[in-house]
Amino acid sequence: MNSNFEDSVNKIVNKMGITKEELQSRIEDIKKEFDGLLSDEGALAIIAKDCGVEIEQDAGIFQRRLYINELEVGMQTVTVAGRVENIYPVRTFQRKSGTDGKVVNLTLRDKTGSIRAALWDEHVNLVENGSIKNGKIIELKNSYIKEGWQGQNEVNLGNRGEIELNPDVDAEDFPEISVEEIKIGEIKPDMNNISIVGKIIDIPEVKDITTRDGRQTKLQEMTVADETGQIHVPVWGEKINNISNASKGDVIRIKQGYTRLGFGNRINLNIGNSTIIEINPKGVQISQVEDLKQTQIEVPSYSAGQPQIKITDLTPESRNVNLIGKCIELGEVREVANDNKVMEVILGDETGSVILSVWNEDIQKMKKGESYQIINGYVTTYQNRIRLNTGKFGKFEVSEEKVTKVDMKSNISESEYKPTRKNIIEISENQLVEVRGTILDLISKNLMYDACPKCMKKVTFEDGEIHCPKCGIVPDSQKRMIYSFTLDDGTNNIRVTVIGETAEKLYKITSEEGQQLNLEKVDDSTQIQLNTEQFLGKEIIVTGRTKKNKLNNQLEIMARNIEEPNVIKEIKNTLKKYD
Structure with missing residues:
Protein backbone atom coordinates (compact mmCIF):
# COMPACT_ATOMS: atom_id res chain seq x y z
CA MET A 1 0.00 0.00 0.00
CA ASN A 2 1.21 3.56 -0.66
CA SER A 3 1.86 6.07 2.12
CA ASN A 4 -1.20 8.20 1.33
CA PHE A 5 -3.45 5.15 1.69
CA GLU A 6 -1.88 4.28 5.05
CA ASP A 7 -2.23 7.88 6.24
CA SER A 8 -5.89 7.86 5.23
CA VAL A 9 -6.50 4.57 7.06
CA ASN A 10 -4.94 5.98 10.22
CA LYS A 11 -7.07 9.13 10.04
CA ILE A 12 -10.28 7.14 9.65
CA VAL A 13 -9.63 4.55 12.39
CA ASN A 14 -8.75 7.36 14.81
CA LYS A 15 -11.90 9.31 13.90
CA MET A 16 -14.23 6.31 14.05
CA GLY A 17 -12.57 4.52 16.97
CA ILE A 18 -12.30 1.19 15.15
CA THR A 19 -9.46 -1.20 14.34
CA LYS A 20 -7.77 -1.45 10.94
CA GLU A 21 -9.23 -4.95 10.59
CA GLU A 22 -12.74 -3.56 11.09
CA LEU A 23 -12.06 -0.82 8.57
CA GLN A 24 -10.80 -3.36 6.00
CA SER A 25 -13.99 -5.38 6.54
CA ARG A 26 -16.06 -2.27 5.75
CA ILE A 27 -13.95 -1.64 2.64
CA GLU A 28 -14.69 -5.16 1.40
CA ASP A 29 -18.42 -4.73 2.10
CA ILE A 30 -18.55 -1.54 0.02
CA LYS A 31 -16.63 -3.14 -2.84
CA LYS A 32 -19.21 -5.95 -2.88
CA GLU A 33 -22.04 -3.40 -3.04
CA PHE A 34 -20.44 -2.01 -6.21
CA ASP A 35 -19.98 -5.47 -7.75
CA GLY A 36 -16.20 -5.18 -7.70
CA LEU A 37 -16.20 -1.87 -9.57
CA LEU A 38 -14.42 0.05 -6.80
CA SER A 39 -10.80 -0.30 -5.73
CA ASP A 40 -9.73 -0.25 -2.07
CA GLU A 41 -8.95 3.44 -2.50
CA GLY A 42 -12.40 4.12 -3.91
CA ALA A 43 -14.16 2.31 -1.06
CA LEU A 44 -11.96 4.13 1.45
CA ALA A 45 -12.92 7.48 -0.13
CA ILE A 46 -16.62 6.69 0.41
CA ILE A 47 -16.02 5.81 4.08
CA ALA A 48 -13.93 8.96 4.57
CA LYS A 49 -16.67 11.14 3.12
CA ASP A 50 -19.32 9.52 5.35
CA CYS A 51 -17.31 10.15 8.52
CA GLY A 52 -16.08 13.64 7.54
CA VAL A 53 -12.40 12.85 7.03
CA GLU A 54 -10.48 14.58 4.22
CA ILE A 55 -8.00 12.30 2.46
CA GLU A 56 -5.66 12.50 -0.53
CA GLN A 57 -6.35 10.18 -3.45
CA ASP A 58 -3.33 9.17 -5.49
CA ALA A 59 -4.68 5.90 -6.84
CA GLY A 60 -7.74 5.42 -8.98
CA ILE A 61 -11.09 5.02 -7.25
CA PHE A 62 -12.24 2.43 -9.76
CA GLN A 63 -10.80 -1.07 -9.95
CA ARG A 64 -11.00 -1.38 -13.72
CA ARG A 65 -11.49 0.57 -16.91
CA LEU A 66 -15.13 1.61 -17.21
CA TYR A 67 -17.42 1.26 -20.20
CA ILE A 68 -18.97 4.46 -21.44
CA ASN A 69 -22.49 3.49 -20.35
CA GLU A 70 -21.20 3.10 -16.76
CA LEU A 71 -20.04 6.72 -16.52
CA GLU A 72 -22.02 9.14 -14.37
CA VAL A 73 -21.64 12.85 -13.59
CA GLY A 74 -19.48 13.39 -10.52
CA MET A 75 -17.18 10.36 -10.98
CA GLN A 76 -13.51 11.11 -10.30
CA THR A 77 -10.17 9.42 -11.24
CA VAL A 78 -11.89 7.40 -13.98
CA THR A 79 -10.14 5.34 -16.64
CA VAL A 80 -12.10 5.05 -19.87
CA ALA A 81 -11.16 4.06 -23.41
CA GLY A 82 -12.84 4.69 -26.73
CA ARG A 83 -12.36 4.78 -30.46
CA VAL A 84 -12.20 8.37 -31.73
CA GLU A 85 -15.37 8.94 -33.72
CA ASN A 86 -15.09 12.66 -34.34
CA ILE A 87 -12.62 15.49 -33.68
CA TYR A 88 -13.93 19.04 -33.39
CA PRO A 89 -11.90 22.18 -34.16
CA VAL A 90 -9.20 23.25 -31.70
CA ARG A 91 -10.15 26.43 -29.82
CA THR A 92 -7.80 28.88 -28.15
CA PHE A 93 -8.75 31.16 -25.26
CA GLN A 94 -7.26 33.43 -22.62
CA ARG A 95 -7.57 32.64 -18.93
CA LYS A 96 -8.36 35.25 -16.27
CA SER A 97 -4.68 35.09 -15.30
CA GLY A 98 -3.77 36.30 -18.81
CA THR A 99 -2.22 33.01 -19.94
CA ASP A 100 -3.27 31.37 -23.19
CA GLY A 101 -4.98 28.01 -23.30
CA LYS A 102 -6.46 25.68 -25.86
CA VAL A 103 -9.07 22.93 -25.87
CA VAL A 104 -10.37 20.34 -28.30
CA ASN A 105 -13.43 18.11 -28.06
CA LEU A 106 -13.59 14.51 -29.25
CA THR A 107 -16.35 11.95 -29.49
CA LEU A 108 -15.27 8.56 -28.13
CA ARG A 109 -17.21 5.34 -28.70
CA ASP A 110 -17.12 1.81 -27.34
CA LYS A 111 -19.56 -1.08 -27.71
CA THR A 112 -21.88 0.45 -25.07
CA GLY A 113 -22.22 4.00 -26.41
CA SER A 114 -20.45 7.29 -27.03
CA ILE A 115 -19.32 10.27 -24.97
CA ARG A 116 -17.85 13.69 -25.58
CA ALA A 117 -14.30 14.22 -24.26
CA ALA A 118 -12.43 17.47 -23.63
CA LEU A 119 -8.64 17.66 -23.93
CA TRP A 120 -6.76 20.71 -22.71
CA ASP A 121 -3.46 22.45 -23.39
CA GLU A 122 -0.55 19.99 -23.85
CA HIS A 123 -2.94 17.13 -24.61
CA VAL A 124 -4.29 19.15 -27.55
CA ASN A 125 -0.85 18.78 -29.17
CA LEU A 126 -1.61 15.09 -29.71
CA VAL A 127 -4.48 16.11 -32.00
CA GLU A 128 -2.52 18.81 -33.77
CA ASN A 129 0.43 16.53 -34.53
CA GLY A 130 -1.80 13.69 -35.74
CA SER A 131 -1.15 11.27 -32.86
CA ILE A 132 -4.88 11.29 -32.14
CA LYS A 133 -7.05 10.95 -35.22
CA ASN A 134 -10.36 9.50 -36.28
CA GLY A 135 -10.61 5.75 -35.81
CA LYS A 136 -7.78 5.49 -33.25
CA ILE A 137 -8.41 3.85 -29.86
CA ILE A 138 -7.16 5.91 -26.91
CA GLU A 139 -7.41 5.56 -23.14
CA LEU A 140 -7.96 8.46 -20.71
CA LYS A 141 -6.66 7.96 -17.17
CA ASN A 142 -7.40 9.99 -14.02
CA SER A 143 -10.31 11.69 -15.77
CA TYR A 144 -13.53 13.02 -14.27
CA ILE A 145 -17.12 13.15 -15.53
CA LYS A 146 -19.12 16.38 -15.68
CA GLU A 147 -22.26 17.67 -17.33
CA GLY A 148 -21.36 19.02 -20.75
CA TRP A 149 -22.96 20.02 -24.06
CA GLN A 150 -26.79 19.94 -23.89
CA GLY A 151 -26.73 18.21 -20.50
CA GLN A 152 -24.86 15.13 -21.75
CA ASN A 153 -22.04 13.41 -19.87
CA GLU A 154 -18.56 14.68 -20.73
CA VAL A 155 -15.18 13.21 -19.77
CA ASN A 156 -12.40 15.67 -18.89
CA LEU A 157 -8.73 15.21 -18.00
CA GLY A 158 -7.60 16.94 -14.81
CA ASN A 159 -4.10 18.15 -13.96
CA ARG A 160 -2.94 14.57 -13.39
CA GLY A 161 -4.80 13.16 -16.35
CA GLU A 162 -2.96 10.95 -18.82
CA ILE A 163 -3.61 9.68 -22.35
CA GLU A 164 -2.53 6.21 -23.46
CA LEU A 165 -2.24 6.21 -27.26
CA ASN A 166 -1.80 2.46 -27.65
CA PRO A 167 -3.81 0.90 -24.81
CA ASP A 168 -3.95 -2.84 -24.23
CA VAL A 169 -7.63 -3.42 -25.01
CA ASP A 170 -9.90 -5.94 -26.68
CA ALA A 171 -10.60 -4.48 -30.13
CA GLU A 172 -14.05 -6.13 -30.14
CA ASP A 173 -15.08 -3.67 -27.42
CA PHE A 174 -14.45 -0.80 -29.85
CA PRO A 175 -16.32 -1.30 -33.15
CA GLU A 176 -14.89 0.29 -36.28
CA ILE A 177 -16.33 3.73 -37.05
CA SER A 178 -18.39 3.80 -40.21
CA VAL A 179 -18.58 6.99 -42.26
CA GLU A 180 -22.00 7.23 -43.86
CA GLU A 181 -22.60 9.13 -47.10
CA ILE A 182 -26.16 10.40 -47.07
CA LYS A 183 -28.45 12.79 -48.91
CA ILE A 184 -28.89 16.27 -47.49
CA GLY A 185 -32.61 15.68 -47.04
CA GLU A 186 -31.78 12.84 -44.63
CA ILE A 187 -29.70 15.01 -42.32
CA LYS A 188 -30.85 15.49 -38.72
CA PRO A 189 -29.34 17.41 -35.78
CA ASP A 190 -26.50 15.90 -33.72
CA MET A 191 -25.25 13.44 -36.33
CA ASN A 192 -21.54 12.53 -36.35
CA ASN A 193 -19.23 11.21 -39.08
CA ILE A 194 -21.48 11.92 -42.02
CA SER A 195 -20.45 12.61 -45.59
CA ILE A 196 -22.36 14.40 -48.33
CA VAL A 197 -21.87 15.37 -51.96
CA GLY A 198 -23.55 18.54 -53.19
CA LYS A 199 -23.29 21.70 -55.19
CA ILE A 200 -22.25 25.06 -53.71
CA ILE A 201 -25.17 27.40 -54.38
CA ASP A 202 -23.97 30.30 -52.21
CA ILE A 203 -20.51 31.21 -50.86
CA PRO A 204 -20.24 34.79 -49.49
CA GLU A 205 -16.99 36.55 -48.68
CA VAL A 206 -14.85 35.60 -45.68
CA LYS A 207 -15.80 37.47 -42.48
CA ASP A 208 -13.48 38.65 -39.71
CA ILE A 209 -14.95 37.53 -36.38
CA THR A 210 -14.11 38.59 -32.83
CA THR A 211 -14.97 35.81 -30.39
CA ARG A 212 -16.38 36.33 -26.91
CA ASP A 213 -12.90 36.10 -25.34
CA GLY A 214 -11.51 38.71 -27.76
CA ARG A 215 -9.80 36.25 -30.09
CA GLN A 216 -9.71 37.10 -33.81
CA THR A 217 -10.72 34.43 -36.31
CA LYS A 218 -12.33 34.10 -39.72
CA LEU A 219 -15.60 32.60 -40.93
CA GLN A 220 -16.81 31.64 -44.38
CA GLU A 221 -20.33 30.32 -44.78
CA MET A 222 -21.56 28.16 -47.64
CA THR A 223 -24.90 26.79 -48.71
CA VAL A 224 -24.61 23.31 -50.23
CA ALA A 225 -27.46 21.47 -51.98
CA ASP A 226 -28.29 18.19 -53.67
CA GLU A 227 -31.54 16.98 -55.25
CA THR A 228 -33.12 16.40 -51.79
CA GLY A 229 -32.39 19.67 -49.97
CA GLN A 230 -29.81 22.25 -48.97
CA ILE A 231 -27.83 22.96 -45.81
CA HIS A 232 -25.76 25.70 -44.21
CA VAL A 233 -22.02 24.92 -43.83
CA PRO A 234 -19.95 27.32 -41.65
CA VAL A 235 -16.18 26.98 -42.06
CA TRP A 236 -13.90 28.48 -39.40
CA GLY A 237 -10.25 29.50 -39.11
CA GLU A 238 -7.59 27.58 -41.01
CA LYS A 239 -10.18 25.22 -42.51
CA ILE A 240 -11.12 28.08 -44.85
CA ASN A 241 -7.93 27.29 -46.78
CA ASN A 242 -9.63 24.07 -47.94
CA ILE A 243 -12.27 26.08 -49.83
CA SER A 244 -10.15 29.07 -50.87
CA ASN A 245 -10.55 28.17 -54.58
CA ALA A 246 -14.22 27.16 -54.36
CA SER A 247 -16.89 29.07 -56.28
CA LYS A 248 -20.64 29.05 -56.63
CA GLY A 249 -21.65 26.11 -58.81
CA ASP A 250 -18.71 23.90 -57.80
CA VAL A 251 -19.33 20.33 -56.63
CA ILE A 252 -18.15 19.65 -53.08
CA ARG A 253 -17.69 16.46 -51.10
CA ILE A 254 -17.57 16.79 -47.29
CA LYS A 255 -16.39 13.72 -45.37
CA GLN A 256 -16.67 13.14 -41.62
CA GLY A 257 -18.66 16.27 -40.79
CA TYR A 258 -21.07 16.65 -37.89
CA THR A 259 -24.38 18.47 -37.49
CA ARG A 260 -25.72 20.84 -34.88
CA LEU A 261 -28.84 22.94 -34.58
CA GLY A 262 -28.05 26.57 -35.39
CA PHE A 263 -29.88 29.87 -35.21
CA GLY A 264 -33.55 29.81 -36.18
CA ASN A 265 -33.74 25.99 -35.90
CA ARG A 266 -31.46 25.70 -38.92
CA ILE A 267 -29.35 22.57 -39.14
CA ASN A 268 -25.66 23.32 -39.69
CA LEU A 269 -23.16 20.87 -41.18
CA ASN A 270 -19.98 21.65 -39.26
CA ILE A 271 -16.36 21.09 -40.20
CA GLY A 272 -14.17 19.42 -37.56
CA ASN A 273 -10.42 18.79 -37.37
CA SER A 274 -10.86 15.41 -39.05
CA THR A 275 -13.25 16.63 -41.75
CA ILE A 276 -12.05 16.24 -45.34
CA ILE A 277 -13.24 18.67 -48.04
CA GLU A 278 -12.91 17.91 -51.77
CA ILE A 279 -13.77 20.49 -54.44
CA ASN A 280 -14.94 19.15 -57.83
CA PRO A 281 -14.04 15.49 -57.15
CA LYS A 282 -13.59 13.45 -60.35
CA GLY A 283 -16.58 11.64 -61.77
CA VAL A 284 -19.17 13.36 -59.55
CA GLN A 285 -22.13 15.24 -61.04
CA ILE A 286 -25.04 16.98 -59.30
CA SER A 287 -28.48 17.70 -60.79
CA GLN A 288 -30.27 21.07 -60.70
CA VAL A 289 -30.61 22.19 -57.09
CA GLU A 290 -31.17 25.95 -57.04
CA ASP A 291 -34.89 25.85 -56.12
CA LEU A 292 -34.62 23.56 -53.09
CA LYS A 293 -35.47 24.73 -49.58
CA GLN A 294 -33.24 24.84 -46.49
CA THR A 295 -33.23 21.60 -44.52
CA GLN A 296 -35.21 22.02 -41.26
CA ILE A 297 -36.26 19.84 -38.36
CA GLU A 298 -39.36 17.85 -39.15
CA VAL A 299 -42.39 18.90 -37.10
CA PRO A 300 -44.81 16.18 -35.99
CA SER A 301 -47.96 16.40 -38.10
CA TYR A 302 -51.45 16.26 -36.67
CA SER A 303 -53.40 13.04 -36.98
CA ALA A 304 -56.98 12.16 -36.16
CA GLY A 305 -55.76 9.92 -33.36
CA GLN A 306 -54.41 12.87 -31.34
CA PRO A 307 -56.86 14.40 -28.86
CA GLN A 308 -58.19 17.84 -29.73
CA ILE A 309 -59.19 20.16 -26.92
CA LYS A 310 -61.03 23.44 -26.43
CA SER A 399 -57.69 24.75 -40.68
CA GLU A 400 -60.20 23.21 -43.06
CA GLU A 401 -62.64 23.17 -40.15
CA LYS A 402 -63.76 26.76 -39.48
CA VAL A 403 -64.66 28.28 -36.13
CA THR A 404 -67.98 30.09 -36.54
CA LYS A 405 -68.70 31.05 -32.93
CA VAL A 406 -66.33 32.67 -30.44
CA ASP A 407 -66.91 33.43 -26.75
CA MET A 408 -65.35 36.89 -26.40
CA LYS A 409 -66.06 37.16 -22.66
CA SER A 410 -63.79 34.36 -21.43
CA ASN A 411 -60.17 35.27 -22.19
CA ILE A 412 -58.23 32.82 -20.03
CA SER A 413 -55.03 34.86 -20.52
CA GLU A 414 -56.59 37.74 -18.56
CA SER A 415 -57.24 35.68 -15.44
CA GLU A 416 -54.43 35.18 -12.96
CA TYR A 417 -53.83 31.49 -12.43
CA LYS A 418 -53.39 30.63 -8.76
CA PRO A 419 -50.93 27.76 -8.24
CA THR A 420 -52.17 24.94 -6.03
CA ARG A 421 -50.69 24.64 -2.52
CA LYS A 422 -49.44 21.06 -2.23
CA ASN A 423 -47.53 18.84 0.14
CA ILE A 424 -44.26 17.67 -1.43
CA ILE A 425 -45.39 14.05 -1.26
CA GLU A 426 -48.40 14.96 -3.49
CA ILE A 427 -46.35 16.58 -6.25
CA SER A 428 -46.06 15.07 -9.73
CA GLU A 429 -44.28 16.14 -12.92
CA ASN A 430 -45.16 19.31 -14.88
CA GLN A 431 -47.32 21.03 -12.27
CA LEU A 432 -47.44 24.70 -11.26
CA VAL A 433 -47.35 24.40 -7.47
CA GLU A 434 -46.92 26.32 -4.26
CA VAL A 435 -45.02 24.62 -1.43
CA ARG A 436 -44.31 25.78 2.11
CA GLY A 437 -41.25 24.27 3.74
CA THR A 438 -37.87 24.69 5.40
CA ILE A 439 -34.49 25.01 3.66
CA LEU A 440 -32.28 22.11 4.73
CA ASP A 441 -29.08 22.53 2.74
CA LEU A 442 -27.45 24.13 -0.27
CA ILE A 443 -26.49 21.60 -2.95
CA SER A 444 -24.98 23.79 -5.68
CA LYS A 445 -21.29 23.84 -6.62
CA ASN A 446 -21.24 27.35 -8.04
CA LEU A 447 -23.40 30.43 -8.28
CA MET A 448 -23.12 31.58 -11.90
CA TYR A 449 -23.74 30.32 -15.40
CA ASP A 450 -23.46 31.76 -18.92
CA ALA A 451 -26.98 32.49 -20.18
CA CYS A 452 -28.54 33.17 -23.56
CA PRO A 453 -29.64 36.84 -23.50
CA LYS A 454 -32.94 35.92 -25.16
CA CYS A 455 -34.26 32.78 -23.43
CA MET A 456 -31.84 32.63 -20.45
CA LYS A 457 -30.96 28.96 -21.09
CA LYS A 458 -27.39 27.81 -20.42
CA VAL A 459 -25.08 28.33 -23.40
CA THR A 460 -21.92 26.52 -24.41
CA PHE A 461 -18.90 27.72 -26.39
CA GLU A 462 -17.85 25.71 -29.43
CA ASP A 463 -15.99 26.41 -32.66
CA GLY A 464 -15.78 30.13 -31.84
CA GLU A 465 -19.56 30.33 -31.47
CA ILE A 466 -21.98 30.66 -28.56
CA HIS A 467 -24.58 27.87 -28.72
CA CYS A 468 -28.00 28.07 -27.04
CA PRO A 469 -29.98 24.78 -26.99
CA LYS A 470 -33.16 26.72 -27.80
CA CYS A 471 -32.09 29.69 -29.94
CA GLY A 472 -29.12 28.11 -31.72
CA ILE A 473 -26.07 30.33 -32.30
CA VAL A 474 -26.32 33.66 -30.43
CA PRO A 475 -24.00 36.67 -30.61
CA ASP A 476 -23.34 37.05 -26.90
CA SER A 477 -24.07 35.68 -23.41
CA GLN A 478 -24.61 37.11 -19.96
CA LYS A 479 -23.78 35.97 -16.43
CA ARG A 480 -26.78 34.79 -14.41
CA MET A 481 -27.12 33.49 -10.87
CA ILE A 482 -28.29 29.92 -10.21
CA TYR A 483 -28.22 27.57 -7.24
CA SER A 484 -30.24 24.74 -5.69
CA PHE A 485 -31.29 23.75 -2.20
CA THR A 486 -33.29 21.02 -0.47
CA LEU A 487 -36.75 21.98 0.83
CA ASP A 488 -38.56 19.87 3.45
CA ASP A 489 -42.23 20.21 4.47
CA GLY A 490 -42.56 17.24 6.82
CA THR A 491 -44.12 14.94 4.20
CA ASN A 492 -40.99 14.67 2.03
CA ASN A 493 -38.17 16.81 0.66
CA ILE A 494 -37.43 18.06 -2.86
CA ARG A 495 -34.69 19.88 -4.74
CA VAL A 496 -35.52 23.51 -5.58
CA THR A 497 -33.57 25.42 -8.24
CA VAL A 498 -33.67 29.21 -8.27
CA ILE A 499 -32.40 31.38 -11.11
CA GLY A 500 -31.93 35.06 -11.88
CA GLU A 501 -33.74 37.69 -9.83
CA THR A 502 -35.40 35.05 -7.63
CA ALA A 503 -31.96 33.67 -6.75
CA GLU A 504 -30.58 37.14 -6.03
CA LYS A 505 -33.57 37.97 -3.80
CA LEU A 506 -33.12 34.95 -1.52
CA TYR A 507 -29.31 34.89 -1.46
CA LYS A 508 -29.07 38.68 -1.03
CA ILE A 509 -26.35 39.08 -3.63
CA THR A 510 -26.63 40.38 -7.19
CA SER A 511 -25.38 38.58 -10.31
CA GLU A 512 -22.83 41.36 -10.74
CA GLU A 513 -21.52 40.77 -7.22
CA GLY A 514 -21.41 37.02 -7.86
CA GLN A 515 -19.43 37.57 -11.04
CA GLN A 516 -17.05 39.89 -9.21
CA LEU A 517 -16.30 37.03 -6.82
CA ASN A 518 -15.29 34.95 -9.84
CA LEU A 519 -13.06 37.73 -11.14
CA GLU A 520 -11.41 38.00 -7.73
CA LYS A 521 -10.80 34.23 -7.91
CA VAL A 522 -12.76 33.45 -4.74
CA ASP A 523 -13.00 29.66 -4.69
CA ASP A 524 -16.40 27.99 -5.02
CA SER A 525 -16.59 26.81 -1.40
CA THR A 526 -15.99 30.32 -0.05
CA GLN A 527 -18.37 31.78 -2.61
CA ILE A 528 -21.17 29.43 -1.59
CA GLN A 529 -20.64 29.95 2.15
CA LEU A 530 -20.82 33.75 2.02
CA ASN A 531 -24.55 34.07 2.66
CA THR A 532 -25.57 30.45 3.26
CA GLU A 533 -26.04 30.55 7.03
CA GLN A 534 -28.62 33.32 6.82
CA PHE A 535 -31.19 31.13 5.07
CA LEU A 536 -30.45 27.55 6.17
CA GLY A 537 -33.37 26.49 8.38
CA LYS A 538 -35.50 29.34 7.05
CA GLU A 539 -39.19 28.73 6.34
CA ILE A 540 -40.29 29.91 2.89
CA ILE A 541 -43.07 29.56 0.34
CA VAL A 542 -41.89 28.47 -3.12
CA THR A 543 -43.95 28.88 -6.29
CA GLY A 544 -42.73 27.11 -9.41
CA ARG A 545 -43.12 24.37 -11.98
CA THR A 546 -42.11 20.78 -11.33
CA LYS A 547 -39.96 18.76 -13.72
CA LYS A 548 -37.73 15.69 -13.82
CA ASN A 549 -34.01 16.29 -13.37
CA LYS A 550 -32.20 14.92 -16.45
CA LEU A 551 -29.30 13.53 -14.44
CA ASN A 552 -31.05 11.60 -11.67
CA ASN A 553 -34.65 11.43 -12.95
CA GLN A 554 -35.89 12.92 -9.66
CA LEU A 555 -38.59 15.59 -9.34
CA GLU A 556 -37.47 19.14 -8.65
CA ILE A 557 -39.11 22.57 -8.55
CA MET A 558 -37.92 25.37 -10.83
CA ALA A 559 -38.79 28.33 -8.60
CA ARG A 560 -40.49 31.40 -10.03
CA ASN A 561 -41.09 33.18 -6.76
CA ILE A 562 -39.97 32.79 -3.15
CA GLU A 563 -41.48 34.64 -0.20
CA GLU A 564 -41.66 34.37 3.56
CA PRO A 565 -44.95 33.12 5.05
CA ASN A 566 -47.43 35.80 6.09
CA VAL A 567 -48.98 34.59 9.35
CA ILE A 568 -52.36 36.30 8.86
CA LYS A 569 -52.64 35.11 5.26
CA GLU A 570 -51.70 31.55 6.21
CA ILE A 571 -54.37 31.47 8.97
CA LYS A 572 -57.01 32.71 6.53
CA ASN A 573 -56.04 30.07 3.97
CA THR A 574 -56.28 27.37 6.63
CA LEU A 575 -59.75 28.56 7.72
CA LYS A 576 -60.99 28.46 4.11
CA LYS A 577 -60.43 24.70 4.05
CA TYR A 578 -63.09 24.31 6.71
CA ASP A 579 -65.68 26.71 5.26
Missing part, protein backbone atom coordinates in the same frame (compact mmCIF):
# COMPACT_ATOMS: atom_id res chain seq x y z
CA ILE A 311 -59.37 26.65 -25.32
CA THR A 312 -60.88 26.66 -21.81
CA ASP A 313 -59.41 23.17 -21.29
CA LEU A 314 -55.91 24.72 -21.26
CA THR A 315 -54.01 24.73 -17.98
CA PRO A 316 -50.42 25.68 -17.07
CA GLU A 317 -49.58 21.97 -17.32
CA SER A 318 -50.90 21.60 -20.90
CA ARG A 319 -48.46 20.00 -23.35
CA ASN A 320 -48.85 18.45 -26.84
CA VAL A 321 -51.79 20.78 -27.41
CA ASN A 322 -53.94 20.32 -30.51
CA LEU A 323 -56.85 22.70 -30.98
CA ILE A 324 -58.63 24.84 -33.58
CA GLY A 325 -59.13 28.54 -32.97
CA LYS A 326 -60.09 31.66 -34.89
CA CYS A 327 -57.76 34.67 -35.01
CA ILE A 328 -59.88 37.48 -33.58
CA GLU A 329 -57.21 40.09 -32.88
CA LEU A 330 -53.63 40.81 -34.05
CA GLY A 331 -51.31 42.59 -31.63
CA GLU A 332 -48.38 44.84 -32.43
CA VAL A 333 -45.18 43.32 -33.76
CA ARG A 334 -42.37 43.81 -31.24
CA GLU A 335 -38.64 43.52 -31.82
CA VAL A 336 -36.86 41.52 -29.12
CA ALA A 337 -33.35 40.14 -28.57
CA ASN A 338 -31.17 38.92 -31.46
CA ASP A 339 -33.28 40.68 -34.14
CA ASN A 340 -36.26 38.44 -33.43
CA LYS A 341 -39.85 39.63 -33.72
CA VAL A 342 -42.93 38.52 -31.80
CA MET A 343 -46.64 39.26 -32.06
CA GLU A 344 -49.38 38.34 -29.60
CA VAL A 345 -52.56 37.04 -31.24
CA ILE A 346 -55.90 36.39 -29.57
CA LEU A 347 -57.22 33.01 -30.65
CA GLY A 348 -60.80 32.02 -29.83
CA ASP A 349 -63.37 29.24 -30.03
CA GLU A 350 -66.89 28.75 -28.66
CA THR A 351 -65.53 28.24 -25.10
CA GLY A 352 -63.23 31.25 -24.80
CA SER A 353 -60.02 32.85 -26.02
CA VAL A 354 -56.29 32.81 -25.28
CA ILE A 355 -53.14 34.73 -26.24
CA LEU A 356 -50.93 32.91 -28.79
CA SER A 357 -47.32 34.06 -29.25
CA VAL A 358 -46.27 34.13 -32.94
CA TRP A 359 -42.62 34.58 -33.95
CA ASN A 360 -40.61 35.90 -36.92
CA GLU A 361 -41.64 34.53 -40.34
CA ASP A 362 -44.83 33.02 -38.87
CA ILE A 363 -46.15 36.52 -38.20
CA GLN A 364 -46.97 37.00 -41.90
CA LYS A 365 -48.95 33.76 -41.97
CA MET A 366 -51.46 34.90 -39.34
CA LYS A 367 -54.59 36.65 -40.72
CA LYS A 368 -57.42 38.12 -38.70
CA GLY A 369 -60.66 36.15 -39.13
CA GLU A 370 -58.97 32.93 -40.30
CA SER A 371 -59.23 29.63 -38.40
CA TYR A 372 -56.01 27.82 -37.51
CA GLN A 373 -55.05 24.34 -36.37
CA ILE A 374 -52.52 24.48 -33.50
CA ILE A 375 -50.33 21.36 -33.63
CA ASN A 376 -48.18 20.13 -30.74
CA GLY A 377 -48.42 23.41 -28.85
CA TYR A 378 -47.74 24.01 -25.17
CA VAL A 379 -48.68 26.46 -22.42
CA THR A 380 -46.44 28.79 -20.44
CA THR A 381 -47.35 31.30 -17.75
CA TYR A 382 -46.24 34.91 -17.54
CA GLN A 383 -47.01 36.65 -14.25
CA ASN A 384 -49.28 33.64 -13.53
CA ARG A 385 -51.25 34.22 -16.73
CA ILE A 386 -51.58 31.57 -19.44
CA ARG A 387 -49.96 31.91 -22.88
CA LEU A 388 -50.21 29.42 -25.76
CA ASN A 389 -47.05 28.69 -27.79
CA THR A 390 -46.01 26.48 -30.70
CA GLY A 391 -42.24 26.50 -30.15
CA LYS A 392 -39.56 24.45 -31.92
CA PHE A 393 -41.56 21.24 -32.28
CA GLY A 394 -45.01 22.71 -32.86
CA LYS A 395 -46.67 24.66 -35.65
CA PHE A 396 -49.94 26.15 -36.86
CA GLU A 397 -51.66 25.91 -40.21
CA VAL A 398 -54.91 27.07 -41.79
